[in-house]
Amino acid sequence: QKEVEQNSGPLSVPEGAIASLNCTYSDRGSQSFFWYRQYSGKSPELIMSIYSNGDKEDGRFTAQLNKASQYVSLLIRDSQPSDSATYLCAVNPFSGGYNKLIFGAGTRLAVHP
Amino acid sequence: DGGITQSPKYLFRKEGQNVTLSCEQNLNHDAMYWYRQDPGQGLRLIYYSQIVNDFQKGDIAEGYSVSREKKESFPLTVTSAQKNPTAFYLCASTFGGNNEQFFGPGTRLTVL
Numbered sequence: 173q174k175e176v177e178q179n180s181g182p183l184s185v186p187e188g189a190i191a192s193l194n195c196t197y198s199d200r201g202s203q204s205f206f207w208y209r210q211y212s213g214k215s216p217e218l219i220m221s222i223y224s225n226g227d228k229e230d231g232r233f234t235a236q237l238n239k240a241s242q243y244v245s246l247l248i249r250d251s252q253p254s255d256s257a258t259y260l261c262a263v264n265p266f267s268g269g270y271n272k273l274i275f276g277a278g279t280r281l282a283v284h285p
Numbered sequence: 286d287g288g289i290t291q292s293p294k295y296l297f298r299k300e301g302q303n304v305t306l307s308c309e310q311n312l313n314h315d316a317m318y319w320y321r322q323d324p325g326q327g328l329r330l331i332y333y334s335q336i337v338n339d340f341q342k343g344d345i346a347e348g349y350s351v352s353r354e355k356k357e358s359f360p361l362t363v364t365s366a367q368k369n370p371t372a373f374y375l376c377a378s379t380f381g382g383n384n385e386q387f388f389g390p391g392t393r394l395t396v397l
Contacts, residue, residue, distance in 0.1 A: 180325070204384040215375055215388040216328070260327065264384045272343075273386060275320075275327040 176263050178276035187285050191248040195261030195276055198242070204264035205237055205244045210278065211257045220246060251283045286383070288312065289389035291376050296394045298370065306361045306392045308376035317359035318377040318386065321345060328375060334359055363394065371396045 175198040185191045187196075204223055208216035222228045222244065232245040232276040241272075248255055258278040265274055289310040297305045307351040309319065316335045320328040330343030336355040348367025352357050359378075363370045373393050 176327070206385065215391045218385055218387060221385055239323040262386075272333070273384065274332065275329075277325065 174243065176261055176274050176276040178249045178259075178261050178279045179223045180277060183279055184282045184284060185196060185251050187251060187253060187283055189219045189251050190281075191245040191281055191283070193246040193248075193259050193261075193279050193281065195245065195263075197261075197265075197274075199263070199274075200239075202239075202242075202263045202265050205235070205245075206226035206262040206273070207233075207235060207246045208260040208262060209245060209255075209257045210260055216260055227260045248281075251281075253283050253285060255282050256281055286322070289376060289378055289387060291374075291389035291392050293392060294390065296392055298394060298396050300396065301365045303362055303364050304394070306374055306376075306394070308359045308361065308362065308389055309357055310378045310389075311357060312378060312380065312387070313356070313377035314387075315356070316379045317353070318379075319343075319351065319359070319361045320375045320377065322373040322375060331361065369396075370394055383392045 176194045207220040220235040222237045225237050228235045232249045236245045236250050258280045260278045261276040262273040268285045292307045318333040319331040322328050329345050329348050332351040334340035337356050340351050340353050350362045373391050374390040375391045379386045
């Protein structure tokens with residue numbers, strides 16, 4: 173059973189702080205990793221994708237991938253109240269077939285002023 | 286504007302009825318997907334299609350059916366065989382071998 177695990181939260185951080193979201197996955201052959209943001213009642217929005225070990229930065233967001241330890245993380249710098257949402261981690265398992273993603277249940281982030 | 290549209294936004298179904306959820310995309314994406322999301326849970330794959338006239342079952346296909354007669358359209362039918370259909374249904378698409386999936390706005394289905 174391929175799994176993607178996330179802490180459900182809520183993760184509460186003050187405005188301006190760094191929020192750190194973590195995700196672990198079970199399939200060692202996984203190749204592609206994604207972070208989606210989902211506001212309450214809305215559909216997921218892709219915010220980051222990462223394919224190789226290391227860091228990938230895009231504005232206030234940094235995705236970090238460590239395939240040896242089978243975890244991927246998302247850092248949000250200078251957190252804003254508008255960042256309050258559920259963040260979904262998604263993984264394409266190597267043996268899962270073409271373009272199939274396995275989603276974690278999400279971590280709820282609350283940024284308070 | 287390019288994007289993925291889903292309709293209706295809200296849908297109410299009586300017990301024993303079949304209902305069809307629409308998903309259309311004008312992004313020229315090859316692959317399309319249907320997911321179901323229940324409160325506090327992640328997305329679960331119902332069906333996916335990589336090319337026209339071909340589709341595969343996902344993890345929870347029982348009680349659902351799909352068709353892919355056109356590249357732009359991937360409708361989902363929730364049949365009376367689906368025992369607990371109340372959920373948020375999300376359609377997604379992706380271009381070729383790129384795994385980045387983009388989602389439509391979703392349809393919230395409630396069984397009365």
